[in-house]
Amino acid sequence: MLLIANDLNAYIPVGILLLMAVAFPIINLIGTSLLGPSRRGKEKDAAYESGMTPIDTARKRFNVRFYILAMTFLVFDVEIIFLYPWAVSYTQLDPQSGEASLFLGRILFFIATSVIAYIYAWRKGVFRWE
Amino acid sequence: MTPFLAQSPWPQFCVSVVMLVLILHVILGAGAYFILLERKVCAWVQDRVGPNRVGPLGLLQPIADGLKLFVKEDFIPAGVDRTLFILAPAFSVIPAMIGFAIIPWAGLWETTSWSVYIMVADINIGVIYLVATASLGVYGVVLGGWASNNKYSFLGGLRASAQMISYEIPMGLALLCVILTAGTLMPQQIVAQQIEGQWYMVQQPLAAIIFYICLLAEANRAPFDLAEAEQELVGGWHTEYSSMKWALFFLGEYAHIFVGSAFFVTLFMGGWSLNPFWGWDLPVAGGLALILCQMAIVMGKIFLLVVLTMVVRWTLPRFRFDQLMRLAWEGMIPASLVLLLVTSVVTFIGWLHYMWLASLVTLFFFWLIRPALPQQADPNRRVGLIGSRFSPASSEPGSDTATER
Numbered sequence: 001m002l003l004i005a006n007d008l009n010a011y012i013p014v015g016i017l018l019l020m021a022v023a024f025p026i027i028n029l030i031g032t033s034l035l036g037p038s039r040r041g042k043e044k045d046a047a048y049e050s051g052m053t054p055i056d057t058a059r060k061r062f063n064v065r066f067y068i069l070a071m072t073f074l075v076f077d078v079e080i081i082f083l084y085p086w087a088v089s090y091t092q093l094d095p096q097s098g099e100a101s102l103f104l105g106r107i108l109f110f111i112a113t114s115v116i117a118y119i120y121a122w123r124k125g126v127f128r129w130e
Numbered sequence: 131m132t133p134f135l136a137q138s139p140w141p142q143f144c145v146s147v148v149m150l151v152l153i154l155h156v157i158l159g160a161g162a163y164f165i166l167l168e169r170k171v172c173a174w175v176q177d178r179v180g181p182n183r184v185g186p187l188g189l190l191q192p193i194a195d196g197l198k199l200f201v202k203e204d205f206i207p208a209g210v211d212r213t214l215f216i217l218a219p220a221f222s223v224i225p226a227m228i229g230f231a232i233i234p235w236a237g238l239w240e241t242t243s244w245s246v247y248i249m250v251a252d253i254n255i256g257v258i259y260l261v262a263t264a265s266l267g268v269y270g271v272v273l274g275g276w277a278s279n280n281k282y283s284f285l286g287g288l289r290a291s292a293q294m295i296s297y298e299i300p301m302g303l304a305l306l307c308v309i310l311t312a313g314t315l316m317p318q319q320i321v322a323q324q325i326e327g328q329w330y331m332v333q334q335p336l337a338a339i340i341f342y343i344c345l346l347a348e349a350n351r352a353p354f355d356l357a358e359a360e361q362e363l364v365g366g367w368h369t370e371y372s373s374m375k376w377a378l379f380f381l382g383e384y385a386h387i388f389v390g391s392a393f394f395v396t397l398f399m400g401g402w403s404l405n406p407f408w409g410w411d412l413p414v415a416g417g418l419a420l421i422l423c424q425m426a427i428v429m430g431k432i433f434l435l436v437v438l439t440m441v442v443r444w445t446l447p448r449f450r451f452d453q454l455m456r457l458a459w460e461g462m463i464p465a466s467l468v469l470l471l472v473t474s475v476v477t478f479i480g481w482l483h484y485m486w487l488a489s490l491v492t493l494f495f496f497w498l499i500r501p502a503l504p505q506q507a508d509p510n511r512r513v514g515l516i517g518s519r520f521s522p523a524s525s526e527p528g529s530d531t532a533t534e535r
């Protein structure tokens with residue numbers, strides 16, 4: 001027997017799928033670079049800037065709000081990741097045992113902490129783009 | 131033989147591999163034909179005929195397009211980051227192609243000797259796997275925008291990354307509402323519960339609406355296609371791309387729409403369920419005829435959702451960037467957070483059959499606290515470039531710094 005019956009069996013097709021998905025763009029990229037023509041030139045090599053000669057590089061400093069937004073996103077995304085296992089185990093608790101109310105209270109407190117951060121960010125104007 | 135096969139993992143494995151190859155081809159073919167469908171829908175909305183020259187009804191158009199793109203010049207401009215420039219299309223298409231592994235295409239196939247699920251991977255983290263792979267798609271956009279060394283690409287990549295991460299939060303919160311209602315992460319169990327009871331679209335209407343809007347935003351579809359807004363950014367992050375690299379970006383986008391629609395069907399429209407409410411429905415397990423029937427129903431629902439996505443694209447105008455961000459951060463995130471809290475309380479009380487109350491309570495809550503929310507005089511007023519907070523140009527001639535508001 002190659003396959004032993006356990007939970008990890010289900011990941012074998014995912015692995016095959018990943019291999020196929022990685023192979024597909026590689027084959028396409030190699031194939032098209034072999035098949036297509038290739039001519040170069042000074043004007044053709046330049047970056048597209050609506051027909052003008054490109055001014056300077058594109059990789060310059062950009063607005064700091066993108067960083068702030070990414071940090072705010074991180075706060076919420078990590079919170080949501082913690083909520084997934086909670087959501088699954090919470091529904092399987094016995095409502096009579098008192099554990100459910102404990103779980104609910106804990107998660108309310110947990111969400112409240114990030115809601116405070118959210119309100120702070122809102123008042124600071126993180127979400128105002130004008 | 132019967133007990134051996136019933137215990138053996140081989141039937142499930144074989145069905146998984148068959149489904150894997152089948153659906154992968156369906157996605158690649160659909161990716162090509164969705165472009166034709168999109169053009170047909172666009173033509174229909176704009177009262178035109180659409181492509182009809184290549185083959186009957188233009189049906190060979192995608193093949194002609196694909197061949198043309200394949201033999202086009204694969205051009206890499208000077209000044210790009212070569213490694214990332216080549217990798218970006220792959221990063222865009224790979225996450226879209228591996229996401230469908232956990233979508234249940236039909237129920238349990240029962241014969242005398244085995245019973246198998248018609249899905250690629252019956253893994254216990256199910257839903258999280260799809261969310262994780264789908265959010266990897268942002269890398270292709272960001273890397274493509276960065277590597278191109280083109281100002282249009284760079285701005286498009288920045289916008290797309292900000293948009294994608296912003297809309298991931300309400301998407302995750304809406305998904306959590308469904309998980310709380312279902313009590314499981316396994317998609318085939320979520321579908322089975324909807325067949326037993328109501329569709330989650332009926333149970334959690336607000337979560338369904340938020341989730342669908344987030345799907346459009348995650349796939350960079352109109353009205354959220356700011357990253358490739360033609361009028362401002364030429365082609366957005368794929369301005370410098372040509373040939374098959376460009377095609378891979380588009381294949382990734384359409385595969386993303388397909389998988390996202392399949393995910394929506396699984397979560398909110400009950401998979402192959404025919405009855406949105408209580409009562410009679412298709413059984414979960416059965417023979418080959420039933421399985422094929424179920425697959426046809428799932429595919430039909432996905433097709434309807436894709437057509438809806440396209441009609442939305444050609445009907446609604448594009449958002450402005452500050453409106454887009456405000457919709458995500460000041461609209462949908464609070465709404466989905468409150469919905470999550472109300473859902474957890476309803477689950478705590480045990481009114482699982484009246485989950486739609488959660489959406490009503492959430493809407494009522496926002497109606498109640500509406501006067502207390504910070505208001506802006508006219509949120510959709512015209513914002514001039516000169517005089518805005520980030521404009522390098524100043525509103526007052528003579529002063530060097532932009533006015534702080």
